[in-house]
Amino acid sequence: MHRAVRCMVPGQPDMAARPILVVGNANLDVIIGHLDQWPERGTESFFAHGDLRVGGSAANTALVLQRLGARSGLVSARGDDFAGEAIGRAFDGPLDRVATRAGATGFTIGLLHPDSERTFLSSLGHLGDLDADFFCTELDGLPLDGTLVMLSGGFAMPALMKGHRALQDWLRARGAEIAIDPGWPDGDWTPDERTLARDWIAGCDHLLVNDKEAAALAGTDDAESATATLAPWLDAEATLVIKRGAKGATGHSNGRTLHASAVPAQPVDTVGAGDSFNAGYLDALARGMPLHERLKHAVAVAGEVIAEFPRTSSPLGTTPESVPA
Structure with a gap:
């Protein structure tokens, strides 16, 4: 049996798909590497990639x-400096706020x-006071x-928690x-943050976390056992997705667990590998595709993005x- 598909040009909106809104954090990224050990204090180091x-x-x-080419938009904020101007230029579409x-x-x-x-060092800046009232207003x-809404980076916005x-x-x-993709809390997981995250999980339709986040949330050592712990926390018809890097991704829904292998890259x-995966998953979901195809599309998108340097907008x-297939 063959599924009917719509042909489309990459980057061109598919107006038959459901709209997608991504709600959460936007900031400036400074990327450098590759770093195998921390430089000695008081010295200067140069890197091939920046x-x-x-x-x-x-x-x-x-x-x-x-x-x-998704029909999508970002709901977020920016500061009033040069970095904020760059964010504003990147998101000026009809669904962007x-x-x-x-x-x-x-x-x-x-x-x-x-x-x-990769390791992250962050300064909150304008993100520090973005709360639920702000996002409701925007x-x-x-x-x-009927719109797909992705809440991303909740732990990067303390006022929203x-x-x-x-x-x-x-x-x-x-x-x-x-x-939702809640991200990683500042430092490590505390009992209070696990309680918050569990409440968020109970109120979502799709939970997308990486294998380390899944294990930390569930208190287990690996993604396989984390699935058994996390799945009952979701609504009966909700979907759990665990992003596993080079091992692909696992999805659990309606009592079934499916796996998609990573595309060689x-x-x-x-x-942003996990964020790119999220985009691929949402893109396929917006087009009405079943879980296994969502997973395959998501790992393929992530694989294509992480092979780029520097990132492009093409x-x-x-x-x-x-x-x-």
Whole structure:
């Protein structure tokens, strides 16, 4: 049996697909590497790779959705400096809502390591006071009924943490389908942060976390056992997705667990790999594709993005129709 597909040009909006809104953090990313050990204090080091670009979990996902031709937008904020101006230029579409806040734009230094791992050092800047009321104000007036809404980077916005579930409920009451990727809390997981995250998980339709986040949340050593712990925390019809890097991705829904292998890639810059995966997943979901095809499309998109350096804004060649069955 063959599924009918729509042909489309990468980067061109597919108007038959559902709209997608990405809600969360946008900041400046400073990427350098590769770093195998911390430099001696008081010295200077030079690196072969360096990039200065718009970033943040939500913005990374929204940028890749642009490149995929999704009907999408970013709901976020920026500071009133040069970095904020760059964010504003990147998101000026009909579904984008990026408010200007007084003060410096937050930024993240991403350190690339030779084993494809990365480490982040961040300054919150304008992100420090973005709360649920701010996002409700910015979302008001946007089409929400039937829209896919991705809440991304909740732990990067301290003022949002207590109101995160209230924002989810506000969106659901307006007909939105909710996906979340909470990110990693400052430092490490505390009992309070696990309790918050569990409340968020119970109020979403799609949970997308990487293998380390899944294990930390579940208190287990590996992604396989984390699935058994986390799945009951979700609504019966919700979907759990665990991003596993070079091992691909695992999805669990309606009592079934599926796996998609990673596409062979030569990773150069893995900053935003999970955010790119999220974009591929949402893109396929917006087009009505089943879970296994969403996973395959997501790992293919992430593989294409992390092989780039520096990042570009050109259309991506990976489409759901181009991923092997």
